[in-house]
């Protein structure tokens with residue numbers, strides 16, 4: 001249930017890196033519409049041939065994406081099937097949020113308000129998916145794309161787009177799941193088929209922590225055994241300076257899925273945080289008053 005795209009309509013551009021099982025390229029899609037020809041910037045996601053056994057799950061993720069449309073979801077133009085499976089997505093100019101945050105860490109400061117606006121847009125999008133009984137299963141700053149960076153001097157907010165979930169964690173090996181700690185929820189590492197709606201809430205908490213920590217989670221670079229131990233000992237990520245935010249993150253990252261808040265409750269909490277004068281006084285990324 002997705003648009004089949006003919007390979008000859010695609011012009012391949014530069015490589016933009018890779019995902020867990022994919023290679024990513026810039027591209028241009030050329031369409032002819034009653035004598036008018038027009039070109040669209042696209043993102044080409046190619047499933048690695050070594051992971052061809054994940055092909056069905058890759059196409060399933062694309063199919064889910066083509067079923068729903070939302071302003072904060074990356075648009076899928078379609079699929080090119082041939083020797084390779086290629087997802088043709090809308091090209092989101094400023095790219096992945098983790099790379100953007102790491103770049104900003106050195107230079108211009110990103111305000112707490114900017115980070116909360118991104119968090120709110122993500123929560124709205126996940127709430128939308130929840131209402132459609134769709135589990136994303138792969139929420140992290142790597143899968144959040146920045147389409148507008150916003151400008152704190154004019155108060156114009158950033159604008160994000162959540163990317164496709166890619167290969168589902170339900171078909172992954174224990175090693176691949178362990179590698180995704182702390183974004184993948186504990187219940188999914190124990191038994192991948194136990195992916196529940198609440199698993200997205202855990203990943204949302206880890207992603208929120210990542211956003212407020214400059215786009216990285218130190219735990220994520222540890223050895224697999226250390227990651228597994230983190231879950232076995234039911235540990236939490238280090239507490240952030242902003243107590244109310246740290247509390248929200250820990251509520252989302254509850255080891256018991258059914259004790260995690262709904263995305264409606266999360267949106268309410270984020271709105272309260274945004275209005276609290278505390279964050280206006282203290283720019284949390286630097287802690288300066």
Ligand SMILES: Nc1cnc(-c2cc(N)nc3[nH]ccc23)cn1
Pocket residue numbers: 016017024043074089090091092093094095096145163
């Ligand atoms: N749907 C998407 C997904 N990723 C991009 C993107 C843009 C960019 N400037 N650098 C990148 N580096 C890696 C990916 C990427 C664009 N659109």
